[in-house]
Amino acid sequence: MAVTQRLELRQSQSLVMTPQLQQAIKLLQLSNMDLTAYVEQELERNPLLERDEGTEGEGGSEDGGSEDGGAEPPDSHELTEAETLPSESEAPLDTDYENVFDSGPLENWSGATWSGDGGPSGAKAGGRNFEGDDQSLDQRITEPVTLRRHLLEQLQMDMSDPIDRIIGVHLIEMLDESGYLTGGLDQVAASLDCNLDRVEQTLAAMQRFDPPGILARSLSECLALQLADRNRLDPAMETMLDHLEWVARRDFAALRKACGVDDEDLAEMLAEIKCLDPKPAQAYDFEVAEPIIPDVLMYQGPNGAWVVELNSDTLPRVLINNSYYTSVAGKARSKSEKEYISEQFQSANWLVRSLHQRATTILKVSSEIIRQQDAFFRKGVRHMKPLTLREIAEEIEMHESTVSRVTSNKYIATPRGIYELKYFFTSAIAGVGGQVHSAEAVRHRIKALIDAEPAAKVLSDDAIVDLLGRAGIEIARRTVAKYREAMRIPSSVQRRRAKAGKVSSPLL
Numbered sequence: 001m002a003v004t005q006r007l008e009l010r011q012s013q014s015l016v017m018t019p020q021l022q023q024a025i026k027l028l029q030l031s032n033m034d035l036t037a038y039v040e041q042e043l044e045r046n047p048l049l050e051r052d053e054g055t056e057g058e059g060g061s062e063d064g065g066s067e068d069g070g071a072e073p074p075d076s077h078e079l080t081e082a083e084t085l086p087s088e089s090e091a092p093l094d095t096d097y098e099n100v101f102d103s104g105p106l107e108n109w110s111g112a113t114w115s116g117d118g119g120p121s122g123a124k125a126g127g128r129n130f131e132g133d134d135q136s137l138d139q140r141i142t143e144p145v146t147l148r149r150h151l152l153e154q155l156q157m158d159m160s161d162p163i164d165r166i167i168g169v170h171l172i173e174m175l176d177e178s179g180y181l182t183g184g185l186d187q188v189a190a191s192l193d194c195n196l197d198r199v200e201q202t203l204a205a206m207q208r209f210d211p212p213g214i215l216a217r218s219l220s221e222c223l224a225l226q227l228a229d230r231n232r233l234d235p236a237m238e239t240m241l242d243h244l245e246w247v248a249r250r251d252f253a254a255l256r257k258a259c260g261v262d263d264e265d266l267a268e269m270l271a272e273i274k275c276l277d278p279k280p281a282q283a284y285d286f287e288v289a290e291p292i293i294p295d296v297l298m299y300q301g302p303n304g305a306w307v308v309e310l311n312s313d314t315l316p317r318v319l320i321n322n323s324y325y326t327s328v329a330g331k332a333r334s335k336s337e338k339e340y341i342s343e344q345f346q347s348a349n350w351l352v353r354s355l356h357q358r359a360t361t362i363l364k365v366s367s368e369i370i371r372q373q374d375a376f377f378r379k380g381v382r383h384m385k386p387l388t389l390r391e392i393a394e395e396i397e398m399h400e401s402t403v404s405r406v407t408s409n410k411y412i413a414t415p416r417g418i419y420e421l422k423y424f425f426t427s428a429i430a431g432v433g434g435q436v437h438s439a440e441a442v443r444h445r446i447k448a449l450i451d452a453e454p455a456a457k458v459l460s461d462d463a464i465v466d467l468l469g470r471a472g473i474e475i476a477r478r479t480v481a482k483y484r485e486a487m488r489i490p491s492s493v494q495r496r497r498a499k500a501g502k503v504s505s506p507l508l
Contacts, residue, residue, distance in 0.1 A: 024354040028361065028402070031409035032293055032314045039316040039355075048325050048341075048348045052317040147179070147214075147284030148172060154209045159202075167192060167202040171215060179214045179281030180222065213280035220244055226276045236261055240269055247273065250497040294413035296366045296421075298377075306377070308367045310359055311413075318355070320348045361398075365406045366421065368392050373424050377414060382445065384438040386428035429479075431472045442473060443483045450489055455499035460492040 030038060043049050155168040167188060174183045185203065189196040207215050212229040216222035220241040227233040227241075236259040240247065246254050247270070256266050293314050301307045325345055332338045369392060375383035389407075393400040407421035428436040446464060453459045459467070461480045468475055484491075490498070 023350060024357060025405065027354045027358050029405035029408050032295065034409075036316055039318060039351075042347075042351055043318065046344050046348055046351075047328075048321055048344050049318050049351065050321050052319050145284065147175070147281050150284060151206075151209060151214070155206065158205070158209075163194065163198070164202050164205075167194065167199055168206055171199075171203060171206060175215065175281065177281060178279040179211070179216070181215055181217050211277070211280040211283065213277060216280075219278055222278060222280065223273065223276050226280075227272070232272060236265070237269060237272075240273070250494065252497075292411050292418055294411040294418050295362060296410070296412040298366075298370060298412055298414045300415065306370050306374070308363065308370060310363055315355070315359060318352060320345070320352060361402065361406055362410060364396050365392060365398075365403055366410075366412055368396050369407075369412075369421060369424050376424070377416060380416075382441050384424070384426065384441045386436050386438045387425050389425060430474050435472060437473050439483075442468070442475065443487065445471070445473070446480060446483055447487055447489070450484075450495070453495075455496075458492045458496040458499065 027035065027038070043051060151172050152169070155165060155172070159165055159168060170188050170192065171181065174181050174188070176182050181203075185199045186196060189199045192199075203215060207225055208229075209215070213222040213226040216225055223244075224233055224238070224241055227237055239259045240255060243255065243258055246258075252263075252266060256262065259266065259269070261269065294311055295314055296308060297311050298306060298308050325341070329338075329341050329345075332341055369387075370377065372387055372392070372395075373384060375385065389400045389403045393403045396403075407425070410421045411418050412421060423440075426438045426440045429439055429442050431437050445468065449459060449464055449467060461477045461484070464480050465475060465477050468480075489495075
């Protein structure tokens with residue numbers, strides 16, 4: 001075939017991801033917090049967008065752009081801003097702590113300023129006014145104390161040598177979130193060019209700090225420090241701490257023999273171990289757990305049917321300021337100004353439409369999930385049916401990837417609790433007579449069987465397979481073991497040993 005140059009005209013179809021389509025897909029998979037942050041950025045970037053504050057008039061637009069009589073574009077619901085706490089200040093090591101109440105009676109403190117020398121000063125330079133920008137005394141008292149600050153205060157009061165203080169600061173910086181040291185002492189000695197014995201002595205002194213068990217290098221050392229603080233670290237306890245793996249396996253016979261105690265003493269020792277804190281830093285540097293705010297609300301109507309609606313508190317409400325757009329568009333003269341105004345107006349329109357489409361799609365997918373899992377909501381988890389993304393996509397005539405994006409990081413409040421939308425998609429397990437069972441329902445059955453097993457007859461994985469087979473569920477033993485381990489349920493040997501220990505000693 002000769003190689004020649006020629007012109008050909010071909011017609012083809014291709015999917016082009018426009019910026020608007022990319023924005024719609026991005027908004028579809030965002031969680032509530034991410035969507036709020038994204039909308040806030042758009043409100044700051046686009047002058048034609050404004051937050052709809054409702055009818056209360058708090059912080060509304062001065063020009064009343066939404067009241068010009070024109071038809072309002074589709075919007076989402078009002079955005080509530082989360083309050084942020086002020087950051088805590090770190091206490092330096094060289095701070096002098098004095099009794100601030102030694103400067104006179106409380107009546108003399110009216111209108112005074114807080115000075116660096118620990119007492120009130122009328123107009124001293126650098127003083128801090130109680131009514132100024134700094135926090136008041138009651139705010140300083142109520143703010144949470146960080147673990148680092150708590151340890152640095154103890155380090156300053158207990159150690160006067162500058163070398164010990166420097167070593168202590170390095171050890172504090174090596175703590176993990178549980179309160180354990182994350183590095184070796186030889187690293188501290190090498191970085192500070194000091195003797196390793198000096199580092200070990202400093203660590204031993206700091207291990208007496210509050211909270212007990214802090215700065216430990218292992219779990220056994222952490223528990224030993226707490227027992228020593230309670231004056232309960234005897235030779236029998238030390239032996240038990242050396243064999244914590246036996247405690248985890250509930251091997252009470254080996255523990256009694258190694259510690260040289262009887263059943264009653266062993267029960268008391270185990271009870272003391274249970275009262276200790278394996279993570280002493282857990283009470284400090286805590287992060288307030290953010291509550292799950294559902295995207296969809298579900299409740300039963302008067303006629304018994306399920307009512308599904310969007311949670312208006314989770315969606316930001318934005319609209320286009322039409323009057324402002326008309327004003328600036330009429331004053332634009334140059335080509336660049338007109339292009340900028342047109343681009344921002346188009347971007348604002350697409351954002352409002354994307355938010356509306358996102359809310360509509362979430363509601364559509366949620367309604368179909370509720371219809372498919374009606375038996376679960378009415379009768380419980382044992383009646384959950386297998387469900388896939390493709391089945392939902394076919395019913396609502398959408399692509400499977402769209403359903404996947406909608407159900408990611410989205411939650412629904414139901415009469416049975418708050419669930420992620422992904423929870424209702426489970427694989428199928430074959431049953432007798434062509435029936436299929438949801439994997440979540442099978443896991444629930446396994447947990448129910450284990451919870452109801454008597455101490456004298458602990459069920460093995462093979463026995464659970466037989467019981468499920470009688471109920472019409474065909475499942476392999478390794479699948480039962482996988483589900484059991486996923487639910488953090490011990491094996492039959494460990495459960496038998498634990499229940500035997502509880503029967504022989506009521507304190508365990």
